[in-house]
Amino acid sequence: MLINKNINKASTLPGIFYSTEEYFNKSKKIFENTWQLITDDSFLQENSTAFPFFYLENFIDEPLVLISNKEKKINCFSNVCTHRGNILVEKPCSLKSNLQCRYHGRKFSLDGKCTFMPKFDDVEGFPSKCDNLTKIPISKWRQFIFCSLNNTNSLNTFFSEMEKRIGWMPIEQFKYSGSLSRDYYVKSNWALYCDNYLEGFHIPFVHEGLSKHFQYNDYSVETFPFSSLQLGVGKDSKNCFDLPQDSVDYGKNILAYYFWVFPNMMFNFYPWGLSINIVKPISKDLTKIEFKSYVWDESKLSQGAGSDLDKVEKEDEEIVELVQKGVASRYYDKGRFSPSMEQGVHHFHRLISDFI
Numbered sequence: 497m498l499i500n501k502n503i504n505k506a507s508t509l510p511g512i513f514y515s516t517e518e519y520f521n522k523s524k525k526i527f528e529n530t531w532q533l534i535t536d537d538s539f540l541q542e543n544s545t546a547f548p549f550f551y552l553e554n555f556i557d558e559p560l561v562l563i564s565n566k567e568k569k570i571n572c573f574s575n576v577c578t579h580r581g582n583i584l585v586e587k588p589c590s591l592k593s594n595l596q597c598r599y600h601g602r603k604f605s606l607d608g609k610c611t612f613m614p615k616f617d618d619v620e621g622f623p624s625k626c627d628n629l630t631k632i633p634i635s636k637w638r639q640f641i642f643c644s645l646n647n648t649n650s651l652n653t654f655f656s657e658m659e660k661r662i663g664w665m666p667i668e669q670f671k672y673s674g675s676l677s678r679d680y681y682v683k684s685n686w687a688l689y690c691d692n693y694l695e696g697f698h699i700p701f702v703h704e705g706l707s708k709h710f711q712y713n714d715y716s717v718e719t720f721p722f723s724s725l726q727l728g729v730g731k732d733s734k735n736c737f738d739l740p741q742d743s744v745d746y747g748k749n750i751l752a753y754y755f756w757v758f759p760n761m762m763f764n765f766y767p768w769g770l771s772i773n774i775v776k777p778i779s780k781d782l783t784k785i786e787f788k789s790y791v792w793d794e795s796k797l798s799q800g801a802g803s804d805l806d807k808v809e810k811e812d813e814e815i816v817e818l819v820q821k822g823v824a825s826r827y828y829d830k831g832r833f834s835p836s837m838e839q840g841v842h843h844f845h846r847l848i849s850d851f852i
């Protein structure tokens with residue numbers, strides 16, 4: 497599935513990428529070799545706490561657990577007891593001085609070391625290294641904790657461009673809002689949902705309300721090694737960011753920064769704060785989208801391009817679900833790109849083709 501480097505010559509990924517089990521399973525490789533956003537650090541700021549999760553539930557069901565030890569250092573471990581494989585931590589909790597398996601009582605230190613096991617006195621060479629919990633790579637960007645099953649590239653290579661561009665915002669002070677956060681289920685392949693996000697081409701056709709805010713001809717896309725940025729430019733300064741003078745965007749009317757981080761994360765910055773969307777594959781034609789909202793300035797919530805996100809989301813879902821049916825057609829193979837409007841999609845398809 498080679499995608500030509502030159503967008504003027506390139507074709508899109510073929511329909512079979514989105515519509516077959518074979519390619520759905522192949523795309524697991526992409527997720528194993530990149531980073532997943534797990535949670536922010538609010539719960540784990542306390543020492544001796546544990547936060548269990550699956551790497552990507554229903555897709556890559558690897559049981560893992562984040563543990564904040566006595567010194568508040570956060571590590572990630574396999575959440576599987578090294579005796580006979582019980583799941584160690586079942587829900588977020590505070591721990592005492594150790595972690596104990598509730599099946600036969602094996603204990604682990606908060607640094608993952610096997611420290612005690614009943615009735616094992618005569619077991620030779622016990623405990624050994626392999627009785628400890630396997631440590632999984634984690635990394636942090638601001639308050640967000642990421643983990644990777646196989647971190648071939650550092651988290652920094654995914655986030656450095658975003659940090660450079662919007663690092664002036666006090667992101668650590670943004671407050672998580674449960675009432676503004678929710679999950680959506682879309683009957684489409686995960687990559688189709690990302691394709692749609694990665695171009696503003698469809699905005700005047702699909703989002704009548706939203707398109708009123710934008711200066712369509714000033715739409716721009718910038719691509720970086722593992723991320724890309726779409727700038728939402730306004731017709732005037734109304735509802736735009738109050739940019740600091742040292743920002744490269746100073747003087748522009750920016751309604752929104754739409755940052756996408758490969759393979760499945762969207763960081764949308766609006767004057768009210770940050771909406772993170774995490775795209776989680778479930779099957780070749782079903783995807784969960786987690787919307788997480790972090791509020792910076794509540795008074796701006798109902799203004800501008802970031803005001804009616806639920807309506808925009810439903811408009812996107814409707815069209816993406818239609819496209820899912822279309823790309824499975826025996827009469828559809830692949831399409832071509834608009835060089836001025838679809839650089840983000842082309843960049844995404846090139847990354848997919850590199851990873852699989």
Ligand code: FES
Pocket residue numbers: 577578579580581582597598599600601602
């Ligand atoms: S499975 Fe954990 S102690 Fe037996």
Ligand SMILES: [Fe+2]
Pocket residue numbers: 692693698699702703808812
């Ligand atoms: Fe859209």
